[in-house]
Amino acid sequence: MYKEEVIDLYSMIRKRNPLIHQITNAVTVNDCANVTLAVGASPVMASSIEEVEEMVKLADALVINIGTLQSGVFKAMILAGKAANKIGIPIIFDPVGVGATTFRKEKAKEFLRQVDVAVIRGNASEVDSLMGGASTTRGVDAGVVEISLKELAVKTAVSYSCVVVISGQIDTISNGTETIQITNGDFWLKSITGTGCMSTSLIGCFIGITKDYFLAAIAGTSLMGLAGEKAKKRLQEDEGIGTYKVKLMDEIFIMNGDTWKEEVQIHES
Numbered sequence: 001m002y003k004e005e006v007i008d009l010y011s012m013i014r015k016r017n018p019l020i021h022q023i024t025n026a027v028t029v030n031d032c033a034n035v036t037l038a039v040g041a042s043p044v045m046a047s048s049i050e051e052v053e054e055m056v057k058l059a060d061a062l063v064i065n066i067g068t069l070q071s072g073v074f075k076a077m078i079l080a081g082k083a084a085n086k087i088g089i090p091i092i093f094d095p096v097g098v099g100a101t102t103f104r105k106e107k108a109k110e111f112l113r114q115v116d117v118a119v120i121r122g123n124a125s126e127v128d129s130l131m132g133g134a135s136t137t138r139g140v141d142a143g144v145v146e147i148s149l150k151e152l153a154v155k156t157a158v159s160y161s162c163v164v165v166i167s168g169q170i171d172t173i174s175n176g177t178e179t180i181q182i183t184n185g186d187f188w189l190k191s192i193t194g195t196g197c198m199s200t201s202l203i204g205c206f207i208g209i210t211k212d213y214f215l216a217a218i219a220g221t222s223l224m225g226l227a228g229e230k231a232k233k234r235l236q237e238d239e240g241i242g243t244y245k246v247k248l249m250d251e252i253f254i255m256n257g258d259t260w261k262e263e264v265q266i267h268e269s
């Protein structure tokens with residue numbers, strides 16, 4: 001199930017070349033733009049209040065990432081989000097580090113109160129924190145989460161009427177009724193900053209070409225995991241995280257439906 005539809009997305013995106021407006025963080029903005037190009041979409045990174053409502057109208061999807069949140073940018077996020085809602089442009093939200101500070105938690109909840117999103121993607125402790133759980137994010141990295149990932153994903157999806165992706169060693173994706181888990185990936189994906197942000201941008205690319213946001217989340221999430229796995233296998237003994245990141249980008253760029261169908265590990269619950 002899902003595999004044939006996801007393969008169609010991989011070929012469709014290069015034909016459609018969707019424009020993805022991204023209001024994201026200063027740490028990984030360049031990587032998110034490049035991974036958007038690598039998969040066949042076009043990025044535009046614009047975050048000033050003077051232009052975001054105009055810019056988002058040109059786009060096929062909007063990516064909101066609070067990694068280096070500031071009050072002015074937050075105002076722009078709300079303006080862009082409301083403008084996108086008005087004309088039906090889908091939004092993915094990445095609550096980076098939401099469990100780390102009161103500021104992030106308050107603004108993440110305020111955003112989700114004012115704006116309807118198609119997808120929320122975060123690591124386990126970010127999603128648990130968003131739902132009032134006890135876990136704390138250590139900066140932007142996942143901490144320990146006690147509850148079942150599937151339960152957390154379903155609960156969050158129902159609570160925000162959207163698709164939820166909880167990333168980690170196992171990626172869990174739910175729309176509130178269907179839940180799947182993807183076991184592709186490599187621990188080295190945690191060794192470079194931005195693989196979560198880049199996953200969010202990849203999902204943002206796919207929601208720009210399909211209204212099936214569950215499928216788009218599978219396509220984007222599994223692409224990062226599988227590329228991460230394949231990049232690690234290509235590493236030589238004397239190569240480290242710098243080469244790994246280059247190979248990761250290459251694997252995302254060269255990924256095709258046949259390879260993906262062969263090697264993706266999707267587990268339906």
Ligand SMILES: Nc1ncnc2c1ncn2[C@@H]1O[C@H](COP(=O)(O)OP(=O)(O)O)[C@@H](O)[C@H]1O
Binds near residue numbers: 141170185187
């Ligand atoms: N322990 C792990 N083993 C394998 N892959 C992992 C592991 N932790 C995270 N990943 C992968 O790394 C990428 C980023 O996930 P994660 O680190 O959870 O997000 P974030 O960077 O937002 O905290 C995802 O593709 C995820 O599947």
Ligand SMILES: Cc1ncsc1CCOP(=O)(O)O
Binds near residue numbers: 027028067140193198
């Ligand atoms: C280190 C850091 N600090 C603020 S945003 C950021 C990057 C987070 O990227 P990811 O969520 O993909 O790990």
Ligand SMILES: [Mg+2]
Binds near residue numbers: 096122123140197
């Ligand atoms: Mg993250």
